Amino acid sequence: MIDGNTLIAWGFKPGKWFKPAIEALNAARAGGMDEQGLFELAQRLAPVETLLRTNALSYGVFLDPQTELERENLAAVTAHMDALMRVPTIVAGAVMPDACPSGSAPGTIPVGGAVACEDAIHPGFHSADICCSMAISVFNRRDDPKAILDAVQAVTHFGPGGRETPLAPPAHLERMRDNSFLRDLAGFAVHHFGTQGDGNHFAYVGHLRSTGSPVLVTHHGSRGLGAQLYKKGMAAAKRHTAIVAPRVPAHNAWLQASSEEGRAYWDALQLVRLWTRDSHFAIHDLAARRLGNRIADRFWNEHNFVFRRDDGLYYHGKGATPSWRGFSPDDDGRTLIPMNMAEPILIAAHRDRRDALGFAPHGAGRNLSRAQHSRQNAGSLAGELAGLAGRGLDIRSFCGIPDHSELPSAYKSAAAVQAQIAAYDLAEVTDHVDPYGSIMAGDWEQDAPWRRKGRG
Template identity: 30%
Template sequence: MNIQDLLRLGVPQGDAIQLANSHMRRLFAQGLDRAQVEADIFGIVADPPAYFADDVRAPLARAIYRPPFTPRAELAPWRQWGEGLEAEAVKQMANACALPVAVAGALMPDAHVGYGLPIGGVLATDNAVIPYAVGVDIACRMKLTVYDRKGNTIAGQRDRLANILESETRFGMGCVFKQRREHDVMDEDWTVSPVTQRLRDKAWSQLGTSGSGNHFVEFGAFTADAAQAEAFGIEPGEHVALLSHSGSRGTGAQVCDVYSKRAMARHEHLPKELKHLAWLSLDDADGQEYWAAMNLMGRYAAANHALIHKHIAKKLGADAILDIENHHNFAWKERHVVNGEEREVIVHRKGATPAGAGVLGIIPGSMASPGYVVRGKGSPESLLSASHGAGRVMSRTKALQSFTWSAVKKQLAAAGVELLSAGLDEVPGVYKDIAQVMAAQTDLVDVLGRFDPKLVKMCPAGERAED
């Protein structure tokens, strides 16, 4: 017997086929003949729940089981921040809260439509992870470094700063550095999943790069008032700062692709509108593999930012006096009160910033509007979350039809921003007013500082978006 025989017996692809193969070999080693082995495996395929209490066959039975979809009798409790959000995004949030594994949700004021869970959606689940609720770009994140240079020095160094951004960043789908960057993350165990093991070399080639879509690296001026500057341990006033936004590149996208397909195969009875909300149990091999791969991608994405900031600081000849960073496409094991009882849940933040009490984060605006360093207030209703940015108001296609570079360049000049490269689908007009977004979440975060972009580098036009 071989893999094709197991597929013929009805064993699905994924970890089930590997478990079935191991079980088959074990039975043959015990002296069973082919007919007996086929009968044993076919019995498990025909009625997986009948074997859940069988210590030997339970792992295979659980991997094979395809439960019928039964939505919650009532939606899991959730709340929306902000007014006038896209109706489809609100509907997506409600759909997510109908999942049998959902326990609570929240929708941030920058929300817009995404795959499965909307961008700006927060969803807590019971012992289950949803690959598309983490997002395609696993561990997309922010990093801000404030340097020991006064902000008023930017104007006289624009050419030098632009050259540094051009030489020390790489944008585009296949972008790499000729000489690979080095980081300890590449010494970690990349065999935690077949995907990361297979793509380790590709990930290394892209280490320290930014990709495409809404990813950016930009110089700007960071400002904090006297009291907050003292708390940060820096002098008050404006400082030169570097802000970056990107994630886990092509490897993270492949992790999402492989495990979202496995999740959908496990939940083939989900209605069409819930297809991208298919989940993996953390008790199963696929769920455990995805969780390990997701966390590795989190460390890899952090390494990308660390290298960008390290090499730019070296080229700039400046010292960092403040570093702040956070994921905003990720899932965490956290303890929350559910139905009056505190317990562990899996909190997915897909385009949402962690905002637990005292937790620092970064909420950017557009290339022509400020971003903010914030401190979370620890709102239980928001599942300790806040927005991750301004949020789009139109699709990329619509943006290309709506704007011209001549008008955009005038807007950027008025804002004192020099754009090194970007596509029309990332210009300021495609985003909401960041001031309104921040005003809608004053109960979620306190603003501690402000970052104003001055020189912006993004992926040139024509590349497929990775965000």
């Protein structure tokens, strides 16, 4: 019987690859393979370590800092990108105008970062909010915008958890059961379908500047379903990378896209993508039904996902909007780029600037983290809310407690980001959705049970 001592005697270095290799070798031996054949098979099974690059690849930077705070933000972003671009699977990278750090570990892909990878899917590059995306529905009748916002608030749930009364499972639920990554996640798929998230996810009501037609725009991702898939994907990626590239940091781990496990993960991503699209439009359809109105036009786009282009590479956008024709099967040439709740949402056409990897920003981005902004602006919440109301904006928090880190002051200048989109030809703005109001989850954690307990 072949065991670990056998492989060591043959000159192989012990590692996590030993267990599956020993199983394969003993199966081959039982099938009649001779010792020379077994040794050659062991050579094929033994991993070849993939090392970090000594020097980082160059990458495109499409961000012009205008203040000292923005220069500090860009320095933090480039420090992460310099480390990230040493990962051996990456062949190209770019930084969008909305870029900001998304973690403290060196080489964490920033928000507004995009990388192209060869035969590799990195779960850490799309993170837990898989397929965070935008969707718009244009209503046929010019309803009162307050009635539209009231309808949305009545038909969905914002924040953690799922619906009290779940919607019927989406049609593709059966396909999820056939996928090794998704088959035990049906509960999340059912209960979180048709719900909004927390943080920067929102429902926004306004009108098209071009026609005056009322519209509903929603921003959310795949909720608990995507978060659980991300956990499974990261575990699989870490197992693979521990064998082939143990010196690569765990947050940069990857799945070999052409492997059986990589193909299963890719398929899981596509199913979650469809689930997320249908989740958006289920909310829109419920609101339209409550209003007794019809939807005349709609489209959507993801901006936190992995895309495969015709060059065979895997393009990871961490909070970056694809801006090339055919980025998805249902691309119709239009994408949505929000700024903040007080600013118009941009409707954009593709430009496909190749040194930007074909991406555009996914929003305005931040110069400070949520916690930093809330700490530094602790006394200005009431004044900012009053200013928004004074402009006639209907701003709501589903939980009743506003989240200061999601108000306009927490974001970069919308005008500056739009100017950089134009200057770098990242996307072509073709229309605007001018705001009436929006709903966000709000600061649901402020009144969470563990906080109430801590306050005594």
